[in-house]
Amino acid sequence: MAIRAAGEHKQRITINIAIDGLRLRDEKTGDCLYHHPVHKISFIAQDMIDSRAFGYIFGSPDTGRRFFGIKTDKAASQVKCREIDM
Numbered sequence: 149m150a151i152r153a154a155g156e157h158k159q160r161i162t163i164n165i166a167i168d169g170l171r172l173r174d175e176k177t178g179d180c181l182y183h184h185p186v187h188k189i190s191f192i193a194q195d196m197i198d199s200r201a202f203g204y205i206f207g208s209p210d211t212g213r214r215f216f217g218i219k220t221d222k223a224a225s226q227v228k229c230r231e232i233d234m
Contacts, residue, residue, distance in 0.1 A: 158219065159174070160174075160175040160176070161173060161174060161175055161181065161218070162174075162175050162178075163218070167186075168185065168186070169183055169184050169185040169186050169188075169189075170182075170183070170184045170186070170189065170204075171183050171184075172184075172216075172218075182216070184204075184206045184216075188206055188207060188208055189204050189205070189206050190205045190206070190207070190213070191204060191205040192204040194224055195224075198219070199223045199224060200219050200220045200221070200222065200223060200224055201217065201218065201219045201220070201224060202217075202218060202220075202224040203215055203216060203217040203218065204216055
């Protein structure tokens with residue numbers, strides 16, 4: 149179910165991009181919600197309609213894959229470019 153339809157707020161996160169991978173952290177607590185090593189990110193794309201949104205696929209054939217969709221405060225092109233550079 150979509151977050152909006154459920155009446156919930158989107159979780160605010162901080163995205164840390166480093167050579168060892170992508171970390172999604174809770175903005176309030178700083179807790180690491182996810183750590184995705186670069187070699188397990190198989191696809192990155194920016195939303196064609198909303199420049200603030202992008203997504204990526206993480207995982208492997210053995211463990212399964214999962215899509216992560218993120219909407220940023222500003223244009224997501226810089227985030228996407230940093231991920232591709234890794």
